[in-house]
Amino acid sequence: MKNLLSLVTAASLALTLGVAAHAADAPAAAASAPAKAPTAQQSKMATCNADAKTKALKGDERKAFMKDCLSANKQAKQQDKMKSCNADAKTKALKGDERKAFMKSCLSAQPAA
Incomplete structure (x- = not known):
């Protein structure tokens, strides 16, 4: 049970970091596109x-x-x-x-x- 909980927590953390990194890239992409x-x-x-x-x-x-x-x-x-x-x-x-x-x-x- 502890292993399953650790695995779910690790997956959630990885997903959160991935979304945060993608969100950080979005303004840069929008800024590079011409208005x-x-x-x-x-x-x-x-x-x-x-x-x-x-x-x-x-x-x-x-x-x-x-x-x-x-x-x-x-x-x-x-x-x-x-x-x-x-x-x-x-x-x-x-x-x-x-x-x-x-x-x-x-x-x-x-x-x-």
Whole structure:
């Protein structure tokens, strides 16, 4: 019984030391990895959060502000697309049903990346 208890204690000690050594290596590994640059969405979120904090917004007012702030770029893109499609339709001198069909096609097309 004493041998079994000694063996279990030794195994527990070895496991604890192994985990501690691995934990000590983890910060070094993380420090050596290059920091990732924030994505465009993360940058936008940080900017919107800073603006909301500056305005001291709370609760539903903050939610509404964040929603508008984060979707502002999508609205600008859609407006730019509308202007471009209108200009193309005008250049092609489209009228009536032809223009409607062209605009529908143009506005639903995926933007070039």
